Amino acid sequence: MLPELPIALLRAVGAENIPHHRQSLFDHLIGTYRLLNAAHAPEHVCLAGLLHSCYGTVHFSLPLFDISDRERLQTLIGHHAERLAYLFCALDRRHLPTLAVTTFDRLTGEDIQITKADHLGLLQVEIANRLDQQMEGLKEQQKLHSLLSAVGRIAPDALAPMQAILATRLCNSS
Numbered sequence: 001m002l003p004e005l006p007i008a009l010l011r012a013v014g015a016e017n018i019p020h021h022r023q024s025l026f027d028h029l030i031g032t033y034r035l036l037n038a039a040h041a042p043e044h045v046c047l048a049g050l051l052h053s054c055y056g057t058v059h060f061s062l063p064l065f066d067i068s069d070r071e072r073l074q075t076l077i078g079h080h081a082e083r084l085a086y087l088f089c090a091l092d093r094r095h096l097p098t099l100a101v102t103t104f105d106r107l108t109g110e111d112i113q114i115t116k117a118d119h120l121g122l123l124q125v126e127i128a129n130r131l132d133q134q135m136e137g138l139k140e141q142q143k144l145h146s147l148l149s150a151v152g153r154i155a156p157d158a159l160a161p162m163q164a165i166l167a168t169r170l171c172n173s174s
Helices: 004-012 025-038 043-050 067-077 079-090 093-098 116-132 138-154 156-173
Strands: 102-105 110-113
Touching: 004 025, 004 043, 004 067, 025 043, 025 116, 025 156, 043 067, 043 079, 043 116, 067 079, 079 116, 093 116, 093 138, 116 138, 116 156, 138 156
Parallel strands: none
Antiparallel strands: 102 110
16 A cells, blocks of 8 residues: 555645656655565665655656755655665665765755665665666666666665566566
């Protein structure tokens, strides 16, 4: 079941009317949440997936919230979930498979510390994000392989569920 309050908040800010790839931003965010849930990701990772572009990203520059709203979102979805959602927006995700412990926060212009748990959660959200958008091609397959390999290095027990959602998504798109 979808979490009611974050869903209501997404509706209130108009996410249903914002185009995103082949669907609305609202549908994409829900799809990302559902994929993470299907992969048995921790609830805070699923919630981060639900709001993963809430402050805008390098590739999706339309923020739903200002970073001054962080405390409000922490109250709504929890500190760990909001931190992952924030990091997803703040970091250059091209470097996600090999993310350093200290990396650049594009929203504040400062360095930010990344824990192993942060890194794993970010990888899981990015995999679900990419799968929900149904990106295709050899380059995309290589990117997913790189992300999955990083999951396997950080938390081998989290790899099989992520591979399972990938396999399910690939079977459904054939």
